[in-house]
Amino acid sequence: MVLASVFSISDNIIQIEAQKQGIDTRKKNMSIFPSFSELFGTPAPEYADKSTFHRLSKGFDIKLAGTAEGDVLNAEVSRYAVKPTDFRGIAPIPKLEVQEGQEVSAGEALFFDKSDPEIKYVAPVSGEVVEVRRGTKRSISHVVILADKEQRQKKNAVPSSDASREEWIAYLKGSGAWPHINQRPFDVIADPATVPDNIFISGFDSAPLAISYDHILDLRGDDFQAGIDVLNRLTEGKVFLGLDGRSGKRPHEVLLNANNVETHWFEGKHPSGNVGVQIHHIAPIRGNASVWTLKIEDVLVIGKLCTEGVYDTTRVVGITGARCKEPSIIRTLAGANLSDLLKDKLVSEDNNRVILGNVLTGDQAKGDEFLSIRSNQITVLKEGNYYELFGWLLPIKPRPSTSKTYPNFLFSDHKFDGDTNTHGEQRAFVVTGQYEKVLPMDIYPQHLMKAILTGDIERMEALGINELSEEDVALAEFSCTSKQPLQAILRDGLNMMREQA
Amino acid sequence: MGLVDLFKKIEPDKKKSPFLHTAYDAFFTFAFTPNTTTSGKGVHIRDGMDLKRTMVIVVLALQLCYVFGTYNIGHQHFSAVGMYPGFLEGFHLKLGHGLIQLLPIFIWTHVVGLGIEFWFAAKKGHAVEEGFLVSGALIPLIMPPDIPIWILCVSVAFAVILGKEAFGGTGMNIWNVALLARVFVFFAYPTTISGDEVWVSGFESMAPGSAVDYGWAHNMLNGLFSWMNIDTFNSAAVVADGYSGATPLALAYQGGWENVTQNFTVAQMWWGTIPGSIGESPKPLILIGAAVLIATGIASWRIMLSMFLGAAFMGLVFNAWGATPFMEVPWYYHFYIGSFFFAMAFMATDPVTASSTNTGKWIYGFLIGAIGLLIRVFNPAYPEGWMLAILFLNTMAPLIDHYVLEANMKKRLSHA
Numbered sequence: 001m002v003l004a005s006v007f008s009i010s011d012n013i014i015q016i017e018a019q020k021q022g023i024d025t026r027k028k029n030m031s032i033f034p035s036f037s038e039l040f041g042t043p044a045p046e047y048a049d050k051s052t053f054h055r056l057s058k059g060f061d062i063k064l065a066g067t068a069e070g071d072v073l074n075a076e077v078s079r080y081a082v083k084p085t086d087f088r089g090i091a092p093i094p095k096l097e098v099q100e101g102q103e104v105s106a107g108e109a110l111f112f113d114k115s116d117p118e119i120k121y122v123a124p125v126s127g128e129v130v131e132v133r134r135g136t137k138r139s140i141s142h143v144v145i146l147a148d149k150e151q152r153q154k155k156n157a158v159p160s161s162d163a164s165r166e167e168w169i170a171y172l173k174g175s176g177a178w179p180h181i182n183q184r185p186f187d188v189i190a191d192p193a194t195v196p197d198n199i200f201i202s203g204f205d206s207a208p209l210a211i212s213y214d215h216i217l218d219l220r221g222d223d224f225q226a227g228i229d230v231l232n233r234l235t236e237g238k239v240f241l242g243l244d245g246r247s248g249k250r251p252h253e254v255l256l257n258a259n260n261v262e263t264h265w266f267e268g269k270h271p272s273g274n275v276g277v278q279i280h281h282i283a284p285i286r287g288n289a290s291v292w293t294l295k296i297e298d299v300l301v302i303g304k305l306c307t308e309g310v311y312d313t314t315r316v317v318g319i320t321g322a323r324c325k326e327p328s329i330i331r332t333l334a335g336a337n338l339s340d341l342l343k344d345k346l347v348s349e350d351n352n353r354v355i356l357g358n359v360l361t362g363d364q365a366k367g368d369e370f371l372s373i374r375s376n377q378i379t380v381l382k383e384g385n386y387y388e389l390f391g392w393l394l395p396i397k398p399r400p401s402t403s404k405t406y407p408n409f410l411f412s413d414h415k416f417d418g419d420t421n422t423h424g425e426q427r428a429f430v431v432t433g434q435y436e437k438v439l440p441m442d443i444y445p446q447h448l449m450k451a452i453l454t455g456d457i458e459r460m461e462a463l464g465i466n467e468l469s470e471e472d473v474a475l476a477e478f479s480c481t482s483k484q485p486l487q488a489i490l491r492d493g494l495n496m497m498r499e500q501a
Numbered sequence: 502m503g504l505v506d507l508f509k510k511i512e513p514d515k516k517k518s519p520f521l522h523t524a525y526d527a528f529f530t531f532a533f534t535p536n537t538t539t540s541g542k543g544v545h546i547r548d549g550m551d552l553k554r555t556m557v558i559v560v561l562a563l564q565l566c567y568v569f570g571t572y573n574i575g576h577q578h579f580s581a582v583g584m585y586p587g588f589l590e591g592f593h594l595k596l597g598h599g600l601i602q603l604l605p606i607f608i609w610t611h612v613v614g615l616g617i618e619f620w621f622a623a624k625k626g627h628a629v630e631e632g633f634l635v636s637g638a639l640i641p642l643i644m645p646p647d648i649p650i651w652i653l654c655v656s657v658a659f660a661v662i663l664g665k666e667a668f669g670g671t672g673m674n675i676w677n678v679a680l681l682a683r684v685f686v687f688f689a690y691p692t693t694i695s696g697d698e699v700w701v702s703g704f705e706s707m708a709p710g711s712a713v714d715y716g717w718a719h720n721m722l723n724g725l726f727s728w729m730n731i732d733t734f735n736s737a738a739v740v741a742d743g744y745s746g747a748t749p750l751a752l753a754y755q756g757g758w759e760n761v762t763q764n765f766t767v768a769q770m771w772w773g774t775i776p777g778s779i780g781e782s783p784k785p786l787i788l789i790g791a792a793v794l795i796a797t798g799i800a801s802w803r804i805m806l807s808m809f810l811g812a813a814f815m816g817l818v819f820n821a822w823g824a825t826p827f828m829e830v831p832w833y834y835h836f837y838i839g840s841f842f843f844a845m846a847f848m849a850t851d852p853v854t855a856s857s858t859n860t861g862k863w864i865y866g867f868l869i870g871a872i873g874l875l876i877r878v879f880n881p882a883y884p885e886g887w888m889l890a891i892l893f894l895n896t897m898a899p900l901i902d903h904y905v906l907e908a909n910m911k912k913r914l915s916h917a
Contacts, residue, residue: 364541366541381546384539389533390533400546403548404798405558405797406549420545421539421547424550425551427551430671432801433857447857459910463906482552485543487544
């Protein structure tokens with residue numbers, strides 16, 4: 001007994017000392033006793049770096065049918081569009097630089113936001129501007145381009161390698177790359193006036209039916225590295241790359257061999273691939289800190305602009321979901337027309353929900369729609385507009401759920417079709433502790449939501465709203481028993497914070 | 502689906518008769534999950550779980566208590582008159598008497614409670630919320646079997662109007678609605694819910710020699726039973742000599758564990774064939790319910806475990822202290838007497854009134870366990886503590902959460 005307590009106390013003292021010296025004991029086990037996960041958890045893959053390996057126990061994988069597999073197909077698309085609504089944080093009526101009927105080449109400016117006229121939003125293809133579509137209150141929803149058969153690229157003059165930070169920023173703003181950089185807090189287009197503490201890139205997507213980045217990274221190693229190198233010039237901190245630590249999902253060689261980045265590994269269910277979650281575990285946003293985030297595709301766009309000087313938004317897109325005849329992977333450009341992409345690909349034309357993105361964060365495509373610049377996925381589900389007799393008590397059809405009142409854990413490999421039925425009506429917050437289970441961050445989401453609903457800015461900030469974006473609370477919204485619209489509430493809160501700032 | 506169309510045909514007009522429409526809507530959504538789809542912004546698929554399903558799992562977990570509680574009303578009644586001492590002897594009579602007592606309590610609880618809920622929902626123009634599904638199932642189980650119906654109705658009305666609707670309905674209340682109904686009876690009509698007289702039904706008085714008090718329902722059943730040629734209710738029966746009607750708690754307060762075991766065996770207390778509130782006594786059946794709630798993740802295992810630890814801790818403290826005979830009751834026997842497990846499984850775990858943070862839940866549960874036992878042992882007026890302890894901690898839960906959240910906020914701000 002005495003001996004055991006001596007061991008235990010001295011072991012604790014070592015850990016306290018380690019924390020005093022600033023060693024993170026969560027990541028590095030300073031104890032002589034192995035931690036629980038070391039004993040029983042699945043071991044980290046051998047190619048992963050153990051010292052930056054983060055194991056996330058919270059989260060949930062919604063297993064849906066319709067995973068996109070196979071070779072990358074090329075799509076024939078005639079029309080493309082740039083949608084101001086895709087870019088977070090710009091005014092609803094940007095200033096147009098083109099008119100209907102005008103010819104543009106790829107990389108040429110289409111419009112700019114009046115708050116910063118130097119940031120150009122450019123065309124992904126060359127062709128004729130055939131339509132400027134307007135939404136509510138004369139806002140501009142789409143600038144549609146009919147693509148030329150022979151593509152013309154606008155060639156930008158790349159700054160020399162010893163150019164200053166300001167020159168690089170000016171180049172990125174003018175060439176159309178800037179809108180590809182987002183910032184936290186608020187998850188909006190980055191403010192060029194700030195110097196970010198760090199820049200974060202997530203190297204994998206853990207969302208339902210997400211496709212792997214492998215296809216788009218093939219043969220793009222140089223572009224990726226060039227993008228990383230430019231990003232390093234923009235921050236005084238580091239560029240972090242979050243890598244997939246889930247077993248059997250070895251990251252692409254381009255990611256493994258990238259230089260000038262600090263890689264961290266993440267193992268766990270969705271949302272382990274969300275950049276916000278990764279930031280929280282690498283270097284959380286505190287106080288007035290500001291960080292920038294990019295997706296892999298965005299780094300490639302910047303890389304290509306900084307090597308060859310052309311704006312190239314090549315996308316590898318997964319067409320997924322149970323309503324697709326053959327879920328497939330296609331190569332196209334950002335803003336491609338959906339009806340071209342989905343031609344002859346759906347089980348049925350009626351009663352579908354076409355989603356630009358994944359089922360958690362995507363937007364519903366209504367009418368003639370175009371690929372979102374923010375995602376590399378289209379999901380097609382069945383609309384759930386049906387009544388179900390005693391559906392809440394005796395569900396006949398299997399449905400995804402985080403709740404153990406459904407025997408889903410017995411069929412852990414089952415892939416659900418999934419539909420858009422709400423499975424119940426909206427209610428006040430009743431159940432507690434539910435959101436925390438699917439958000440691997442030290443945040444109390446329900447209390448944060450209540451702070452937003454009451455408009456308490458200081459409390460929102462203290463409860464960590466600056467660390468969050470819609471995608472981080474999307475899973476909590478899915479699992480919410482009271483069917484609350486958490487993503488919309490969070491965005492309201494972020495807008496409030498932004499107005500105050 | 503033909504059935505849906507049939508239902509849709511009788512839908513009342515919302516403007517002309519809002520109350521009827523609210524009632525219709527409540528029953529319609531009960532029968533059919535609505536055909537609403539996700540909005541197109543935000544998530545596109547939703548979890549199969551909703552509040553109706555959450556609530557009905559609790560109600561299902563309570564069903565064993567209902568079955569046993571009903572029968573036990575009859576069993577205690579006949580124990581008092583010294584007839585049918587075996588548990589299954591006189592089965593039809595015990596069940597019959599149990600139903601005669603329970604059904605009015607159950608029906609009136611729901612008529613009053615749901616009536617008020619429907620009325621408020623119609624007035625405020627929102628759908629009927631599911632909260633009363635559980636409250637309505639809990640209230641009969643925590644009432645004495647002989648409670649006068651009008652007192653029951655007043656207490657339910659008080660709990661639903663002042664305890665819940667005044668705060669904004671389901672999800673907004675500060676105190677557990679079911680316990681609020683009980684505490685109202687406790688303070689307004691204490692003689693109907695405390696003492697030795699009230700835990701056994703069917704008598705005017707529990708003094709030895711008092712006659713049974715049968716009504717028209719018993720006579721009706723007697724007609725049926727005599728036609729079937731089986732035993733009937735004997736209205737000449739009187740309370741047996743030496744029978745007190747006291748619960749183990751009252752006995753323990755008077756004379757410690759020894760006094761309890763002179764009247765009841767340990768097995769009797771564990772299985773619950775003792776006088777008490779209707780559903781609180783069968784410990785194994787309550788634990789099955791608790792296991793269902795934990796396995797399905799409906800109720801917080803943190804609260805249950807910490808409440809157990811809190812009560813055990815306090816029991817050990819009292820054992821070490823040992824100033825009164827009640828303090829000397831071994832700590833583990835405290836779980837055999839009274840309604841600890843029922844309070845733990847179904848009352849303390851109400852997510853609306855409990856602490857809402859996981860850390861807070863540990864503190865909240867532990868304090869209920871400790872304070873509840875404190876009240877049980879020290880309060881001479883009322884020898885059971887869980888109701889008051891839970892209501893007290895309901896009041897304190899926001900404070901506990903406040904400090905848990907402060908700690909989280911401070912961590913974030915200190916790094917600024």
